[in-house]
Amino acid sequence: MLHLTTALDPASQVPLYEQLYRSLVAEIRAGQLPAGTRMPGKRSLAEALSVSVNTVDGAYQLLAAEGYLASRPRSGFYVQEYPSLPGEKNPGGTGEPPETAAKAGEIPADGQPVRYDLSTSGVDTGLFPFRTWARLQKELLYTSPDLLARGDPKGDVQLRQALTEYLAEYRGVRCTPDQIVVGAGMEYLLSLLAPLLTGPAAVENPGYPRARRVLENSGHSCRFLPVDEGGLSVTALAASDAAVCYVTPSHQFPTGVTMPAPRRAELLGWAAARPGQRYIIEDDYDSEFRFDTRPLPSLQGMAGADGPVIYLSTVARSLAPGIRIAYMVLPQHLLPAWEKRYALYSGTVSRFEQQTLARFIGEGYFTRHLARSRVAYKARRNALAQALAEAFGPAVRLSGLHTGLHLLAQFTGPVPPDTVLAEAARQAGIRLAALSSYYMADSSSCPSGTLVLGYGALEDGLCSSLAETLKKACTAAWEESSR
Missing domain, CATH: 1.10.10.10 (Winged helix-like DNA-binding domain superfamily/Winged helix DNA-binding domain)
Known part of the structure; x- marks a missing residue:
């Protein structure tokens, strides 16, 4: 046969x-x-x-x-x-970056099933409030035929009002509904924002590769600035010629560090030194999931409604990636430029989805959903951390556990490169990423043997078997590299 x-x-x-x-x-x-x-x-x-x-x-x-x-x-x-x-790739590899590889249970082009999805973009779809969301949307479908008409290019005012109130209460963002723009994903909004800004753009290294790609596609040359225990180095930023700074201060991606208040003040001081010429793009992608400490207020809230900060966030992690709703808060003085350039554009998010989210937030369902999700994700984080500690003992050091849906696992001692460990994990059916894959320039400061483990999509009962499978894969990689 x-x-x-x-x-x-x-x-x-x-x-x-x-x-x-x-x-x-x-x-x-x-x-x-x-x-x-x-x-x-x-x-x-x-x-x-x-x-x-x-x-x-x-x-x-x-x-x-x-x-x-x-x-x-x-x-x-x-x-x-x-x-x-x-x-098209030849047999033996998909050639896909970590962001587009197959999810758990799917079969990538190389035929290797993914048993454990530890991608940083994964979420637990079982937590999605199906009944409430469906009921709200059904009511809108029957009672609001006007939503079939074209809407405001910045998003329906009801959603922008709900977001204004939510952001003011939970993130300290200061704005009016007119300053909010709703769009189908953060990359889309960033691609519209970028032409309004001029000059080179500073991005974190390691950092979010898609942001770098969008900025470069929009004509900005990028400067790759180092990240330390306090986040992006403002000293390096000041020494560069950057006029735009893309930053993840609440939960730096992917290292997980939080930018402390003094450095936030330094960063705001850098932008304030040249009003109207320097801007900070604050990506607040997963601040809802802070487990052990109170979150610091947003940079935008510290700067004020007409400061140099553009605030970006999304419901991709708090609800689901498939609900393509992200939002941006523009400084007041950038609104005329926005209107001049994009007033004739059409909205990119279904008005029924917008109105469903507006009611979901306004009627209190969103905060209850987040509270329930935090409990579930915190328990999963604890179970994963315990399983890794039991499997590896002192041979693994975990960090970045306090916020978000991923952590770093650094393997101590003489270990092969993290790319070798990541490939061994992939061969064992584990989808994850090497920390070095997020470096866009000099990676000499990358901690050796460090993997990025997202646990949003990990099933609760799989933590122990995952840890044992990862241990076997890493052990085999260590033995192979030492021969």
Whole structure:
């Protein structure tokens, strides 16, 4: 029988027929199943994979419908010609960055199932308030047909009013609804903001790669500034020629450090030295999840409604990434420039979604949802930290646990590069990232052997097995590197 490298995961939420379909697509596109190859019979493949004939038939029918296979009467299924696409990877690796790799239960192009999703973008979709959200949206669908009409390009005023009140109470942001712009994701809003600002942009190193990409795509040259235990170095910023500073002060990504009040004051002083010429972009991406200490107020709140700070945040982590709602608070003096450039643009977020979120916030459901989510995520963080400590003992040092949905695990002693550890983890079915992958310039200061572990999407009962699996993978990597 034809040898297939198919690997199916019965515990996955992805149906077996779809797992088989994806795995075969990957092999056909990679050239491992060349054109003209006769596929195994349904019964023989079902027996070899310990699945039902219906599972194999479902996968074959999908492949035939999409042109990957052709059915020949009384002969079976045959692989069709598939031309290589420009830039398509050869067998042995997907070439995908950490942000776009497969999630738990999915089959990446290399056929390796992801058993544990430790991506920093993952959230627990089981915490999503399905009933409340559905009820609010259903009521709007039946009672507000006017929401089918075009809305304000900055977002519906009801949502901007709800966000104004929420941000004032919980983040100390000082603004009016007119200063808020709602858009489909932080990258989209940043791409609209960037042309309003001039000069080189400073970004944290290590930092958020997408922000750097958006700024460069918008014409800003980037300066990569070091991060220490207090966040971005203002000394390095002052020595640079940057006129814009993109920063994550409440929970630096990915190191997890919090910028203390004195340094925040220094940063604001840097911008205030040249009014109207220097700006700070404050990315407050996950400040809702602070577990052990009270959060510091936002930089925007310290600077004031017409200060040099542009505030950015999103509901991607507090609700779900699929709800593409982010928001930006502009200084008052930038509003005329915004209106001149974007007044004729259309809004990018469904008005029904906007109004649902407005009611969700205004009627108190959002704060209750966050309180429940904090309890769940804190318990998961504790369980993961305990499992790692039990598995590795003093060989691992954890940091960045106080805020957000990821932590750093630094392995002590003579260890191979973190990229080697990350690859070993991937081979074991663990999706995570090496800390060095977030350095956009000099990485000599990157702590050796450090992995970034997101636990938002990690199932509660998997912490112990994850830790043991990671230990085996790291041990094997250590032994291999020491030979």
